Amino acid sequence: MMKMVRTIKYESDRVPGFGKEVMSVPGCEQLKSCIQCGTCSGVCPLSVYMDYSPRQVMELTRSDFKNEVLRSHTIWLCASCYACTVECPREIRITDIMYELKQRAIKERVYPPRFPIPVLAREFTDMVKKNGRITEMVLVMKLFLKTSWLAGMKNWRMGLDLMKTGRLSLVTEKIKARGDIARMLDTVDAKKEN
Numbered sequence: 001m002m003k004m005v006r007t008i009k010y011e012s013d014r015v016p017g018f019g020k021e022v023m024s025v026p027g028c029e030q031l032k033s034c035i036q037c038g039t040c041s042g043v044c045p046l047s048v049y050m051d052y053s054p055r056q057v058m059e060l061t062r063s064d065f066k067n068e069v070l071r072s073h074t075i076w077l078c079a080s081c082y083a084c085t086v087e088c089p090r091e092i093r094i095t096d097i098m099y100e101l102k103q104r105a106i107k108e109r110v111y112p113p114r115f116p117i118p119v120l121a122r123e124f125t126d127m128v129k130k131n132g133r134i135t136e137m138v139l140v141m142k143l144f145l146k147t148s149w150l151a152g153m154k155n156w157r158m159g160l161d162l163m164k165t166g167r168l169s170l171v172t173e174k175i176k177a178r179g180d181i182a183r184m185l186d187t188v189d190a191k192k193e194n
C-alpha cells in the first residue's frame with residue numbers, strides 16, 4: 001500500500017495558470033465546480049494505493065500544483081473504471097481529467113522515477129508512431145531496461161519459453177502505411193494543442 005502524502009504545500013509550489021489550462025480542455029471544464037465532497041475518493045477502488053486521493057488530485061490540479069499531480073502515482077494507478085465520474089455530484093469527468101494529466105505527464109516527460117506504467121505508456125506510443133504497431137519483446141525489454149533490469153533478469157526464463165513457442169519475437173514488426181498512423185497521431189496532438 002502506498003503511503004499517503006501529508007506534505008505541506010506552499011504558494012511558491014504553484015505553477016500559475018496550470019489549473020486553468022487543464023480546465024480549458026473539452027470535458028475538463030466542470031472541475032471548477034468541485035465541492036471537495038470526497039465521493040470520488042470514497043468510491044475509487046484504488047484510492048488506498050494512491051499517494052494522493054482522487055479528491056486531492058482534483059484540488060491540486062485546480063489550484064495549480066502542477067508538479068505534484070504530474071509526478072503523482074495516482075494518475076498512473078487510475079484504472080479508468082469511471083466509478084468516480086458516475087458518482088460525482090457535480091458531474092465532473094474525473095477519469096477524463098486523469099487522462100488529461102497522464103497525457104501532459106507523458107508529453108513533458110515528468111513522472112515518478114523508475115515507475116513502470118508511464119514508461120510503458122510512452123514506449124508503447126513511440127513504437128506505434130514509428131512502426132504502426134508494437135513488438136512485444138522489444139517493448140518489454142525497453143521497459144525493464146528503463147525501470148528495473150533486475151526484474152527483467154528474474155523473468156528471463158518466461159521470456160525464453162514464450163520465444164520458443166512463438167509468442168514473442170525479437171523481429172521488429174511494422175505495418176506498410178506507418179506514415180499514415182504517425183500523421184494521424186500528430187494531427188490528434190495538434191488538435192489538442194489548438
Ligand code: SF4
Nearest residue numbers: 034035037038040088
Ligand atoms: S466527487 Fe466530484 S465534487 Fe466531490 S470531491 Fe470528487 S470531483 Fe469534487
Ligand code: SF4
Nearest residue numbers: 044078079081082084
Ligand atoms: S476512474 Fe480512476 S480515479 Fe476514478 S474511481 Fe476509477 S480508478 Fe479511481
